[in-house]
Amino acid sequence: GENVEQHPSTLSVQEGDSAVIKCTYSDSASNYFPWYKQELGKGPQLIIDIRSNVGEKKDQRIAVTLNKTAKHFSLHITETQPEDSAVYFCAARSGSRLTFGEGTQLTVNP
Amino acid sequence: NAGVMQNPRHLVRRRGQEARLRCSPMKGHSHVYWYRQLPEEGLKFMVYLQKENIIDESGMPKERFSAEFPKEGPSILRIQQVVRGDSAAYFCASSPGTGVYEQYFGPGTRLTVT
Numbered sequence: 397g398e399n400v401e402q403h404p405s406t407l408s409v410q411e412g413d414s415a416v417i418k419c420t421y422s423d424s425a426s427n428y429f430p431w432y433k434q435e436l437g438k439g440p441q442l443i444i445d446i447r448s449n450v451g452e453k454k455d456q457r458i459a460v461t462l463n464k465t466a467k468h469f470s471l472h473i474t475e476t477q478p479e480d481s482a483v484y485f486c487a488a489r490s491g492s493r494l495t496f497g498e499g500t501q502l503t504v505n506p
Numbered sequence: 507n508a509g510v511m512q513n514p515r516h517l518v519r520r521r522g523q524e525a526r527l528r529c530s531p532m533k534g535h536s537h538v539y540w541y542r543q544l545p546e547e548g549l550k551f552m553v554y555l556q557k558e559n560i561i562d563e564s565g566m567p568k569e570r571f572s573a574e575f576p577k578e579g580p581s582i583l584r585i586q587q588v589v590r591g592d593s594a595a596y597f598c599a600s601s602p603g604t605g606v607y608e609q610y611f612g613p614g615t616r617l618t619v620t
Contacts, residue, residue, distance in 0.1 A: 402548075428607040439510075439597055439611040440549070447607070485548055489607055492562055493539070496548035 398423040398490040402497025409476050410505050417500045419486035420468045428489035429462060429469045433482045434499075440485060444471070476504045508533065510600050510612035511580075518618045525585040525592070527615045531600030538581040539609055540566075540573060543595040555581060588619045 399422040409415050421429075427448040432440035446453045446460045446469065453460050457476075462469040473480055481504045487494040511530040519525050531538050537556055541549040551565040555575035566573065570588075575581040585592055595616050599609040 430608070432611070439512075439613045442608060442610060445608065492554050493551040493565065494541075494549075494609060495551065496541075498548045499546075 398426060398488055398495040400486060400488050400495050400497045402486050402500060404500060405498065406501045406503075408503045408505060411476060411478060413476055415471075415473045415476055415480070415502055415504075417471045417484055417486065417502070418468060419470070419488075419497050420466075421488040421495075422467065423488065423490045424464075424467065426488040426490045429460070430487050430489075430494070431458075431460060431471050432485045432487065432496075434485060435482045443484075473502075476502075478504050478506050480504050510535075510598055510610055512596075512598050512612035512615050514615060515613060516616050516618070518620060519588045520620055521589055522587050525588050525617055527583040527585075527596050527598075527617070529581040529583070529598030529600075529612060531581070531598075532610055535600035535602050535610075537601045537603060538575050539599045539601075540581075540583050541597045541599065541611075543597060543614070545594075549597060552583070585617075588617075590619050593617055593619045 402419045430445035433443045434440045444458050457474045459472040483499045485499050486497045539554050540552040543549045553566045553573045554562040570586045572584045595614045597614045599611045601609050
């Protein structure tokens with residue numbers, strides 16, 4: 397089955413800096429890669445996603461890149477703000493299910 | 507447009523009791539997924555259902571766990587004879603249908619087994 401690894405597990409940045417979170421996956425048949433933001437006590441919120449036929453996608457301060465050959469994808473957040481502080485999860489879709497990474501606790505210090 | 511709804515938000519059960527978790531998908535969504543999240547871990551897939559059909563239950567324990575998504579009403583995840591190891595957050599997600607990959611999550615049910 398699919399295996400997704402996510403790094404780093406914790407990330408602390410200063411407000412205004414950029415943050416990068418990286419994930420690798422194992423199943424070459426995976427074709428969809430979403431990123432979720434989870435705040436304490438809440439459900440995961442879909443923030444951006446990318447399909448396997450696209451190399452990069454951007455939505456305001458958030459971007460995702462995908463390298464199918466290397467089987468890795470990354471989340472980039474620019475101009476971070478304190479409200480970006482949360483746990484971020486990457487996932488890969490194989491078949492109908494999503495396989496999640498273990499999460500990255502992002503802290504943005506004012 | 508209401509999002510995915512789950513209830514109860516918090517559920518406390520004693521060992522050996524039954525837990526019933528409910529999920530109402532977003533309006534117009536016919537696919538439901540259940541995931542379990544242990545403390546400080548990622549989400550683990552349990553089961554994928556469409557109306558009146560279980561499509562993939564390969565992530566669900568063979569014993570004590572069952573799921574349904576009837577023609578009318580919410581999807582139900584049922585855990586019989588709960589044990590302490592069942593304590594976790596259970597999340598439901600929904601998607602519109604085949605060919606649409608996005609899954610939208612509900613707020614979760616936090617199950618505590620005492």
